[in-house]
Amino acid sequence: MADSKIMPDMSGDIMAKIDRASILIEALPYMKKMRGQTIVIKYGGNAMVNEDLKYSVMQDITLLKYIGINPVLVHGGGPDINNMLKKVNVESRFVNGLRYTDEETMGIAQMVLIGKTNKEIVSNLNAQGAKAIGICGIDGNLIEAEKMTEDASGNPVDIGYVGKIKKINTHVIEMLANDEYIPVIAPIGVGKDGESYNINADTVAAEVAAALKASKLITLTDVPGVMEDGEDGEKKLISILDEESIKECVEKGIITGGMIPKIEGCLDTVLRGVRRAHIIDGRVPHSIILELFTAKGIGTMILKDKRDRK
Secondary structure (H helix, E strand, O other), rough: OOOOOOOOOOHHHHHHHHHHHHHHHOOOOOHHOOOEEEEEEEEHHHHOOOHHHHHHHHHHHHHHHHHOOOEEEEEOOOOHHHHHHHHOOOOOOEEEOOOOOOOHHHHHHHHHHHHHHHHHHHHHHHHHOEEEEEOOOOOOOOOEEEEEEEEOOOOEEOOEEEEEOOOOOHHHHHHHHOOOOEEEEEEEEOOOOOOOEEHHHHHHHHHHHHHHOOOOEEEOOOOOEEEOOOOOOOOEOOOEEEEEHHHHHHHHHOOOHHHHHHHHHHHHHHHHHOOOEEEOOOOOOHHHHHHHHOOOOOOEOOOOOHHHHO
C-alpha cells in the first residue's frame, strides 16, 4: 500500500524558508507587470544619513535593475550642504522652505551635490553590483532652468540662484536607463548663459518622471505617508488618494504643511501621465520593495482616479 502522506514533516527552519519563498511568490506578478518600466525615485531624508538605511535603499534599487526595471534616482543633499556651509562659516537662510542661494552658496551647493553626495550614492550602488552613473542638470543640458522670480502663490521673490525648470531633456537619462546603467541625478539646473541653479529635488524628480512618462514616482520621506485620525484616536495611514480626495484632505486639514507641496507635486505628475506616485517612509528598511512588491504596500499611493488602482 502506497504511503498516503503527501508532505514530509517540516521543522521550524524549513517553514521559515518556505515563508521566505512565499514572499517571493507574492512579488512575482508585480515583477512581471513592471519589467521594462521606468521608475523615478526621489532619495532624501533619513534614508540618506543613516548608514543602515543607505545600505537598504541601495540594495532595493540594485534589485530593481537586476529584475528588468529601470530605476532613475534623483537625490537631495541638504544636510551635506548645511555641514559644508558651517565649515566655511556661511549662514544658511531659507525663504518659504527654499535655500537662499547667493553666488558663494551656489558654488558650495554645486560642489557638494555633484562632487560629494552624488558620487557617494554612485559608489554605494556600484558596491552592490549595480552600474550607476552620476549626472546633473548641466550634463547635456539635462535640466534647462531659469531664475525663480515668483513663489508658489505668484508673489515676487528673489532667492538668488534658485531655479525654475523650463525643460527636461531626457535623451541622456533614457540612453543610460534603457541600457545597463542606473542614472543618479543631482538637482542642479543650467541657464541659457551657462549659469548654474539650485533646484528643489522633489521638483526635479516630479519633472523627470513626467518627462520620461515613467510608470511610477516614488518619494522617500521621514513619515509613513498621509495620516488621519482613526476612530480610536490613533493615527492611521491613508493608503490611496486621488485628485478629489486630496482636495478634501487639504480642506479638512488632514494634509498640512510640508506635505501639501509633496502631495501636489505627486498629483501633478499623475495628471501629466505618470500612472502612480507613492510617498513612502524611507526610515523603514527595504521600503521600496515593500511598497512595490507586496499587496498592501506601506505608503500612500496617489492616482488620477481611484478607479485606476488595478
